[in-house]
Amino acid sequence: MSYKPKTLFRLIEDINSSLYLPHIQRPFVWEEEQMVKLFDSLMRNYPIQTLLFWRTKDEIKAREFMEVVDWDADLSDHYASNVSKEGYEKVFVLDGQQRLQTLFAIFSGAIKPEGKDRAEAYFDITSGDVVSDSGLQYSLSFSTSPLSSPWYRVADLLGKDAQKNAEELSDRANDSLDVLDASMAAEDKPSDEQQKARQKLVRRNLAQLVSLLREEKHFWVQELDGVANKYPYRTVLDIFVRVNSGGTKLDASDLMFAAMKEGWDEIEEAIEETTELLNSTNLEFDKSFPLKCLLVVHGRGAEASPEKFSGEDGAKLLQEMKAGWERAEQAFQELRDFLKSDLKVYADKVIRSYNSFIPLFDYLYSNPKPNERSKALMRAYHYKAQMFGWYSQSTDSVINGLHSIVGTPCPGGFPMEEVKKFFRSRGSETELRSAHLHTSRLRYILLNLVYVDQMGGSPFDVKFKGNEPHIDHIYPRHALLTKLGLPSNEVNTIGNFRFVGATDNIRKRAELPADYFVRLKAAGTPIEKHLLVDSYSAVPSAMAFDPVTYRAFRDSRAEKIWEICNKTVNPENLLTPEEVAA
Structure with missing residues (x-):
């Protein structure tokens, strides 16, 4: 040199x-x-x-x-x-x-x-x-x-x-x-x-x-003279990866692409197209996500590093990935459709970890075209993972541990009980309880779940920033605190929360609910999707501004929210013995 x-x-x-x-x-x-x-x-x-x-x-x-x-x-x-x-x-x-x-x-x-x-x-x-x-x-x-x-x-x-x-x-x-x-x-x-x-x-x-x-x-220039001396591509590639690993211009996926180029020229284009496919909603997957998915399904573990694509083992892995790409591409397409049509997640605010989607891909790779029962359990897995922080630490080891559960053919459908057993062994919660409804960090996830169930779509599926949903108090917070003298723990509760577009939230101000929802109903707005309780959505003028009426409304609406969340997050507890056996 x-x-x-x-x-x-x-x-x-x-x-x-x-x-x-x-x-x-x-x-x-x-x-x-x-x-x-x-x-x-x-x-x-x-x-x-x-x-x-x-x-x-x-x-x-x-x-x-x-x-x-x-x-x-x-x-x-x-x-x-x-x-x-x-x-x-x-x-x-x-x-x-x-x-x-x-x-x-x-x-x-x-x-x-x-x-x-x-x-x-x-x-x-x-x-x-x-x-x-x-x-x-x-x-x-x-x-x-x-x-x-x-x-x-x-x-x-x-x-x-x-x-x-x-x-x-x-x-x-x-x-x-x-x-x-x-x-x-x-x-x-x-x-x-x-x-x-x-x-x-x-x-x-x-x-x-x-x-x-x-x-x-x-x-000053250091030059590897591959004309006068022997500097094979693999050696040069290893040097390239090492000298760039501390720089700002390459991320982990870029370095892996550098290591893959010799074995599969088209892989970067395939991964970029896959990333765009997954981001066809408002989500923000990066290129390392599909790479980690491929590493997992090919039994190499979720830890992403350029070294996995070097040497004889790296060449073998690339050949496996290339040979199995058609199958992987279908699984990515199924995952995208599941995200868009079943989960209807359209914003980072309702996702605490993108890594939780890797086991879903792992399952779809070995179990394509899941039936409705499996999809219901996959939805439940998603919400449990986000709510209970299943991927808040040791993420790669969690994904690797689940591979032996979801990464094989599962004739009985999505193996929810085995997944729950795995997370219970790690000290994690696995079932939604009514008390979780009052956890402030879960508000966006819970409300999004409710709106998806009631409206068939996410309120975050918007382009105009003024339509982005804000959490709004149905009974105005300030009035409840000052005029009715209620404590904040009775005011800031899921039974009194809904989503409303940012622009409408500003326009609404502190209008009392009876006047506000009567006006909306007269304008043809489907207020039942917000209020949830039939008696109030049918006669919104009954939403009087007094402690007794407020508490009755809040509690009955919270009960309805629990019913919706429980059936979505804990469907395995609601299945009949015949369905469980199936």
Whole structure:
């Protein structure tokens, strides 16, 4: 392995002519703020770590650097097919993509901010004497139009000023700034001392800028020479995974994709499509979820790591995953349909753990097309898992423990009793009790369950933010506390809670329930879905504002809520002996 300095000029010259990005590299993710910070570090002579390259003639898909950084670019547009071929010598960047792409954009290219045209880098050659509130000492700005002195277009160092040295650039810049100083009003003109200080600062800044580009002391490269020596792809991949594992540009799933590429090129696309499928509601699965699902059903455990895809065992796993993908894809589709059509969960507020869905996939993989009884038990499992915190700790060990229960053919349907036994052995609750209805952290989950049961859909299935459901007191909280003098534990209770859209909640204010629900009923609003108790929804004017009526309403509605929740969360307790035997 060689270790040598390189000029930035040479690095930029090599980019897209001999220096490329391998397909295992993730997209460019640095924001403009990070790009400016890198420039500031270099102007301060801060070290920016070594760059790691790999020289090879292997057939590896090569991607070009972006001449104009576009954060929404399609990576497939930048692949260089001729360079990728076997026998073509090329150098790949294993570590340093973000830094090199940033420097390429600053010194030679541009960026494309959202909604704007090409923006080039300009350096304020008079900056550097003070540190800004953001911690930056040197000012760099990307502009879609030319900036005048004291701003210097950095790309000119490789363009019209390529043959000029730092002294020539400084003299020209200072002459221009001296002219500006002379044109100022007398009271604004800098003193001779200030002018000399500025001239010195300009000379220092341009000397450093030229040095960054042309001198071999700022950038150091380690190169794995796979042409002269033996550096097989597997070894290089292991190095890549290790050097990137502490960075910000790759997450666990990205590193696993890097390890998988050789065995199954299409896996990343398949996983991304699966993730989009699962997120076709308002949920937010990430790519590690389907990967963990696949690891579990193929008996490798829920612990996700790139090492599982390396070596002979990794190659075997990938072949198993590829061969079983059709079956897995069907299970993912069934899981998505179960989430959307049966659970109707559309928001993170009603999900305490996404990992709880992995055993459902595990079950569907071995038990496709579950009947209605199994679906009812799967729904119950979901609610129990969320309410009782089954996945609040040791998540992977829980998933692995359940694999032997749900990850095999279950002719008797979803094995709820075995699942409950497993969690009881871990000291967890397994059955909903009426007392749980008064647990504040469960309010959103419980109310969502009730609304799904009553309305056939989730109140969170909205696009307009003003329609997002808020928890609302049916009998106004403030009035109950102040006018009726009730304690808060009688006011903030499930029997008095409902969901209402944010906009409607603001509009409602503190209107008394008799007036409010009479008005809604007259307007054709299905108030029975909110009130639940037939006697009150039929005659909402009966909802008088007094302690006796309030308590009667609250308690009868809480009883109805318990009835709905109990049948959904504890269906196994309501089955007939014949159904249990079946």
